[in-house]
Amino acid sequence: MQRGIWITRQVRARVQWTQGVRLRRLEYVLRPLLDAGLDADTIAAELHSWMLTWRPTRPAEYIRVQLAKQVSSEHTADQCEAAEGWNxxxxxxxxxxxxxxxxxxxxxxxxxxxxxxxxxxxxxxxxxxxxxxxxxxxxxxxxxxxxxxx
Known part of the structure; x- marks a missing residue:
């Protein structure tokens, strides 16, 4: 549990548009990445890769939605590969x-x-x-x- 807060604190310091989010809330939305064993550098790089040129009004909600979209698109791709008989x-x-x-x-x-x-x-x-x-x-x-x- 402490490891997650520690990593979240580092991510929040490195990603400017997340700095207004409460630490516990940010840890909650980053949980899929934390559970996957990603470190602060990798999570920060992931958030930076979204290349936001604007600041989300609700950064935690934005992160939650983006991560859900990624999971959904990976699931859809897996289904398509299975349906097409991808080998x-x-x-x-x-x-x-x-x-x-x-x-x-x-x-x-x-x-x-x-x-x-x-x-x-x-x-x-x-x-x-x-x-x-x-x-x-x-x-x-x-x-x-x-x-x-x-």
């Missing part, structure tokens, strides 16, 4: 792939995207008006002349 391992796989594999993967994706786009354009009657197949030429280029083994 951290799969997503970072491209970063661990060797360059030839990565280039091949990108080129294969481009070829598939181009084929789908060409098919859509052909259905709309907007396909190539020339006497040769441009999509075929590009697909042939992507599959053979890149210097990357398939």
């Amino acid at each position: 951290e391992e799969e997503a970072s796989g491209a970063l661990a792939a060797s360059r030839p594999d990565l280039v091949r993967s990108v080129l294969d994706g481009l070829a598939a995207g181009l084929a789908a786009y060409s098919a859509t354009q052909a259905e709309r009657g907007l396909d190539d008006l020339g006497d040769h197949d441009a999509a075929g030429d590009i697909a042939e280029f992507l599959s053979g002349s890149t210097g990357v083994p398939a």
Whole structure:
């Protein structure tokens, strides 16, 4: 308990717009940060990162609302990742792939995207008006002349 007051006192001294708030009230609204084990420097840096160019009328209430928004946005992001089937391992796989594999993967994706786009354009009657197949030429280029083994 004493640790929280001590940290809060340091934060209040470092963040000018919090200096009018009663110490106990400030400790109460900073409780999520204190419970997370953050020190005075980190909490002060967090409050400064909000880059206020004005002084809130009720600083404690402002801090409470901002921290609640952060928690809510983190929760929403977690829900979106879960709903979309986000897989951290799969997503970072491209970063661990060797360059030839990565280039091949990108080129294969481009070829598939181009084929789908060409098919859509052909259905709309907007396909190539020339006497040769441009999509075929590009697909042939992507599959053979890149210097990357398939």
